[in-house]
Amino acid sequence: MTEANNHVVACRGGDATELEARARPQAGPGELLLKLRVVGFCGTDLFKLDTGAAANGTVLGHELVGEVAQVGDGVTGFDLGDRVAVPHHVPCGTCLMCRRGNETMCETFRENLMAPGGFADWVLIKARATAEAAHRLPDHVSDEAAVFVEPAACVLRGVVRSDITDDGIAVVQGGGSMGLLHLLVLKAARPDVKVLIVDPQADRRDLARSLDAGAVAEPGDAAVDAVRGLSAGAGADAVFDTVGGAGPLRAALALTRQGGTVVLFAHAPADDNGVGQAADFDLNDLFKYEKRVLGTYSGALTEQAEIFRLLQTGAFDPTPLVTHRMPLDDFRQGLDLVRRRAALKVLFTPSRAAQASTESSA
Ligand SMILES: [Zn+2]
Ligand SMILES: [Zn+2]
Incomplete structure (x- = not known):
């Protein structure tokens, strides 16, 4: 025994x-x-x-x-x-x-x-x-x-809290396993949403395209142009950052429409003191342009149950x-x-x- x-x-x-x-x-x-x-x-x-x-x-x-x-x-x-x-x-x-x-x-x-x-x-x-x-x-x-079930429930929590609507425009920064999981959860939970995947790596952009991303782009100007193209110039309703850190947060804000939401979904790299990196961005993005920045951490029972349901119906694979x-x-x-x-x-x-x-x- x-x-x-x-x-x-x-x-x-x-x-x-x-x-x-x-x-x-x-x-x-x-x-x-x-x-x-x-x-x-x-x-x-x-x-x-x-x-x-x-x-x-x-x-x-x-x-x-x-x-x-x-x-x-x-x-x-x-x-x-x-x-x-x-x-x-x-x-x-x-x-x-x-x-x-x-x-x-x-x-x-x-x-x-x-x-x-x-x-x-x-x-x-x-x-x-x-x-x-x-x-x-x-x-x-x-x-x-x-x-x-567990990682997708974490993702769904961010999707729900972003308040993105069924016909929304979403950007996902990072085309790694978490970024592409965002793509698949978004498409399962909000079937008509258009998703732009932003990643510097060409093979990851290709994979995102094969998983039916609405658009793919490299970070920077190409991503800004792509989101404008999808949203008649307005910017994304929600940007999900799976990269983490101050630079990606600024990039995410630049892709977000006025009144839109940035969801942080990654640890910020630690600074020299072992503390998560400090952010610097224009606070007027929040005041004057009503952008929101929020984080979501882990997933709860309701999100797990919903992911399990989407797995069973086949909507989420x-x-x-x-x-x-x-x-x-x-x-x-x-x-x-x-x-x-x-x-x-x-x-x-x-x-x-x-x-x-x-x-x-x-
Ligand atoms: Zn995990
Ligand atoms: Zn409790």
Whole structure:
């Protein structure tokens, strides 16, 4: 029972990681034990590694699809073998933040409901996530699609808060996995919206075009011209910045129409003191031209449920964003691909040891 056969990617300080064998967790009352199917590598994981924010022994990873391997006492609605997508954070629903619609600022929301974390062969799902946020996947929703429930819910939160209308003009700065996820979520949630993708990399603009972006452009004057072309000169109703930092914020404001909204969707790079970079932009954009700048952080239950619904209807299909699949053993390789912008979405599958033992027991 205490056999150390749960292979996990353990943080080792700074950006160092190591595959480590630990004891497999056991599902207690109200909990589920999931056997990993796929786990997405997220920009937040990269940020935590790059900034050395993860303590020694931490297991990152939170975009998870697993198969039910053990059902804790009192859990209803799940059977052994069910495929499940589940987020790691769930708000309490009753505190002031939750009641005011800022569920992702809820103190309880911070608790990580996955143990040890998603980059593991076996992941324990704590009771609150099991009861309130776990989705059993129907056969027609693939692992590769469902792994996007959590990140796409974060994106949808920004789309909703931007107040963009169905016939709106949107710009997305950055054509990486998060930028292109914005494109796909926008097209699913607001089908008639026109989306301009801005990225300096030609292959990413080509991919955006193949995913039906209304227009693509390089940053700078080309982007300004393109948004004017789409909006009869007015500018975008909403600009979603997935790049982060003071320069991209100024660029976003320049693309936004009067009365329009900039949504910040990325960590600002740290300054020399380790604090997020300070912004400098013309405050009259806010006063005189009624532009709004807002940020959205993470996603709440309503956005997760809506994304799950859009996945089931087929309106939302993020699978073209998956460029790489590899076992947990090759974590460093996946990390390197994302750093070099040579991959869009990297998914990790169970460790080679876990795959071998599944084959021998099958
Ligand atoms: Zn994520
Ligand atoms: Zn709360």
